[in-house]
Every structure is written in structure tokens, then in C-alpha cells.
Amino acid sequence: MSASPGSGASAAMPFDVAIVGYGPAGALLANLLGPMGLSVCVIERDADVYPLPRAIHYDGEVMRIFQSVGLRAAAEHVSRPGLKGMHFVNGQDETMMIRGGTAAVGMHGCANNYYFHQPQFEQVLREGVRRFEKVQVRLQHEVMEILPGPEQVALQVRDLRSGQLQTVHARYVVGCDGGRSMVRRMVSHGTTDLGLHQPWLVFDVLMKPGAPELPDYTVQHCDPARPMTSCCVTGNRRRWEIMLMPGDDPERMVQTERLWELVSRWVRPEHAQIERAVIYTFHSIIAQGWRKGRLMIAGDAAHQTPPFLGQGMCAAMRDVANLAWKLELVLKGQAPQTLLDTYESERAPHVHAFIDLAVRLGDIIQTTDPEQARERDARFRGGQPEVFQYPAPRLGPGVLAGDGAVVGRPFPQPRLRDGHLLDELLGRHFAVIARPAALQAVSETMRQAATTASVMLLATQDPALLDWLDEQQVDAVVLRPDRYVMAVAPQASGLEALMAAIPGVQRQTVAAA
16 A cells, blocks of 8 residues: 555644554554554555565464464465474584474464565565555655654655655654664664674575475584575575685675585576575674654664574564554553553563574584584484573563563463364453453452453353463463463452553553542
């Protein structure tokens, strides 16, 4: 959807949110805000989706976010589940470890991993945005200046087709404008560097009919002579990521002849068509300061993750899923602006944990000293791998109550006995899932406050949910709109106090008092 220059909100009626950047993070944020009835202006410099492959992986939690905005079926249509994990192979082609082997249905009610072609995927997100009349997209528009004010932000925007300057006013601005973010320069006061800055060649091809059969899973070739990653993407798409070694000439590395030399053990020129070859420096950094007044950043503008865990785009999707419901509560007067401070406090430690693990995996893959590689291989053969399976990281401090093991982590999405997935029943609001007796103990006043704040109250007798409550030895759980656990009530008597801490309910109870 592309708007004419004069349409939409004016200085008198600012947009609720302006999104700078229309990549995956910006497009998903627009899909999250659209159903909330908020007015949104998306500003994007380019005329269309970037046509070449970039990100290729997302996980089950991200598919669950797509489900929440009605795009799961469309996302599944352009993705494939990765059911065979990531295989770590040493220089002797011995499998050291298979990490993240997945099932057809994981905790989020879908496969745990998916592979995709980013241009197709971005089209799915953009088609989703077309559903919302109050979301306006301005392609071929560039933000030239940002002028924050006490009540709104003015963005000076140039129409790149006509050269005309426009002013867009918004109550909040979210910079989803990538690693060279303009918004970040106004918001952040530095970066935390987690120590990885390594150039790699990323080489994408389209396999031709009759080409040799290659593994339909990702292989990490931990060969000290030349670390590589081989990825089966979707259809006939395949990617190699190849570490640059001392003495490599970057210009020569991307030349056609050299590319075929590097992958000659798998394919020859007659087997595949080169789609692109580019050298990236893999970084591991986190911005310090994700919000300044009415300006915020998300995705690559806020952090950059090495690709060894496939979590770069996933982190961006989690950012906007965390931010969207908080913006809604603030914009609709159900929570104070300080709620937005919990965005960075929750997300920064969470993404830090994923980057740390990606760096540790990178250390395994990028070992180039032959003696260190032999020591590494011996540890794996001896059953002492350096990286184990890990639980989902916990969010940092924010909209959480208590320190139970499950608080701040995603709640599972089982299929209920009526055939529906849990989130199809709960919608996109806060929810309380409790044993019937626990909800009966809640006062009518609190029930009314929760109803007014659109909190879903579910007295459950579903076996899957009761099993979870039994396993955690609690009577109730409070879920956030992003389906992270806000709190658990070990006993029914504690549930009402936890409900009173839900931001929308909190406003209701304070107003009533």
C-alpha cells in the first residue's frame, strides 16, 4: 500500500506510530499494530523488496508470532520446516554433534525451525499490512531529519520520486532501519561489543536439475583449513558461508572462478546458477539505549547477531512483538509511558544470551589452529561438547512478577482437546489460565477490572493446561500478550494480587480507588 503525499494524519492529527524501515522488523510491527486500530505510517527508502536472499532461518516462536497476526498459513506456504537439526562436522568429516534436532510440533505448536527465501517472506508480510486501512506505507521516501517534541515527533521526509519534502507527525517513532540506523544515532549512547568481528563470504546458488544430491539440513564444516557452513534453504536454493582466512583477497574471493573452486567438492558450474556472492563481517554488538523519549529502535538497529545460531531475524521479530503491545497500552491510556522502558530492560539481556551462544558456536566452527581443532574433536568424542542444549533465555527485568523458573519465558502452545491451538482461544491480550477454584476465589471487583482491561480469564479443565499447572505445582499462570509468562500463583490466594499488577488492570484499580 503506497499513500499519496498529502494523505493520512496531519500536524493536528499525528500518526500513533511512525515506523522507519520496511524490512522484516518494520513490516511485522505494522502487522502487529494494525489490528490494534492504531494509525501507522511506514517510511521506506526503497521502491520494492530487496530481491536477493539474506536471512534464511526463523524459529517456532517466530512462527507463533506470525500466527498471532493471521499470517501463519501464508508463512508456512513460503517456508519449510527444518526437522533434521544442525550437524557439526570436523575436518575428517566426522559428525561431532547434531544440535537442535527438531520435531514436527514443538512447544510453540509448530515446528521448531523454518527455512525461507527472504524476498518471498517479505512479500507475505507486506501483503498482510494491506489488510489495515489505518496503516499507510510510503515507499521511495527517505527520512531526512527527526525533530522530537514533548507530545509528538516531526519527521522531515523526502519523496525520492518528486523531491518534495513532507512532514510526518507521530506520537512515537520506531527505527527498524537496519545496522546503519539513523534513528539509533539519536537514541543510543554507545554499543556493547561481544567480541566477534569476522569476515565471511556468503554464496547463494540455484541448483539445476540433475545436480548431485546434497544434505537437506545445515552442515557446519568445522575444518581448521577452511571453516564453512552449507545450508539447504527452500526448493532448489542452497547457501554456502565460507570464512575468510589470513591472506585471502576479498576481491578475488567473490570472482566466479574462485567461488566454484571453494565449493568444488560438492558442485561444479554446470550444477548450479550463482545468485549472489558477497562478503559480510559478522558482528556481535548490542546498542546501549533502545529508547529516548518518543524514539525507539528494533532489530538490526538495536543489535547484530552472528549467523551461527540463525537468530538474527528472530531477535528482530521478538523485539517488535515485545514492543507492540506496550505501545498499544500506552497509546490507549491504559499504562504510563514508563512501560516503554521495560522494552530494552527485557529484550537486551535476552538477545545478549542468544548472541553469547552464537559466539560460542562460532568459536567451535571458526577454530583454525590444527592443534586446538584436535583438542576440540577429542572433547566431542569423549562426550564433552562445549555447547549443550539450552532452555529459552529469560527476559530481563520488566513486566514480570516473581522469580519462578518459568517466569519471563514463553508459555507453551498446546493443541487443546477441542482441536484449537491455545493462542486461537486467548487472542492477543493478557490472559489468566487457572484451575476453576482459583478463579472462583477472585473478587467480583477484580474480575470486572480485568474484563474492562480486556484480560482473558480462563478457568481450564483442559488436560494439556492442567498438566502444565501440575508440573509447575501452581494454581494459575498470568500470560502477557506476547505469550511470555508474567507470573505464576502457587496458591489461589495469591492470584488476585498478581492480576492487580497487570498494567491495564492496574490502571482500572487505581482509578476505582
